[in-house]
Amino acid sequence: MLRIPKQQLEWAEKSLASSQAQTAKMRIVMGHLPFYAVAPTKNKMGDVLAKADELITMLEKYNVHLYISGHHHAYFPAYKGNLKLLYSGALGSGPRTLIGSNLSPRNTLTVVDINLEENKSFYTTYDMNSLAVVNPQELPEKITGINGSVLREKEA
Numbered sequence: 061m062l063r064i065p066k067q068q069l070e071w072a073e074k075s076l077a078s079s080q081a082q083t084a085k086m087r088i089v090m091g092h093l094p095f096y097a098v099a100p101t102k103n104k105m106g107d108v109l110a111k112a113d114e115l116i117t118m119l120e121k122y123n124v125h126l127y128i129s130g131h132h133h134a135y136f137p138a139y140k141g142n143l144k145l146l147y148s149g150a151l152g153s154g155p156r157t158l159i160g161s162n163l164s165p166r167n168t169l170t171v172v173d174i175n176l177e178e179n180k181s182f183y184t185t186y187d188m189n190s191l192a193v194v195n196p197q198e199l200p201e202k203i204t205g206i207n208g209s210v211l212r213e214k215e216a
Contacts, residue, residue: 061110076122085176087124094129097205099156135168138210
């Protein structure tokens with residue numbers, strides 16, 4: 061698990077607490093590593109963030125709506141507590157399977173639509189080989205990795 065340096069955590073918290081961030085209609089955070097593992101080959105230390113639960117608590121404290129991550133190259137719309145987690149897939153080489161799934165790896169592209177009036181976000185994810193829309197109901201309901209579990213978002 062990768063530990064975030066104290067200075068970066070302090071910067072992130074200061075940024076989220078700022079009046080500019082707090083007056084924004086929606087807060088979205090992006091990072092390379094996810095909080096929890098979703099791909100079997102990335103289900104190990106160094107491929108997820110350390111202290112995931114504490115980090116999520118910090119994001120929830122500042123009413124962050126969504127955390128988008130990469131690195132695992134496996135599309136999975138999830139949530140933990142009140143925080144939405146979007147695991148972006150891969151457009152290029154290296155798409156990966158999901159832990160506990162028999163689905164083949166696939167290249168995906170996700171479009172995020174945001175409704176600021178209702179404080180909601182919605183995803184449309186495309187299988188880039190067929191251009192078909194990915195049905196989130198095909199994905200596992202829950203994924204448990206090295207450091208915890210995430211639940212599939214019901215309304216992706």
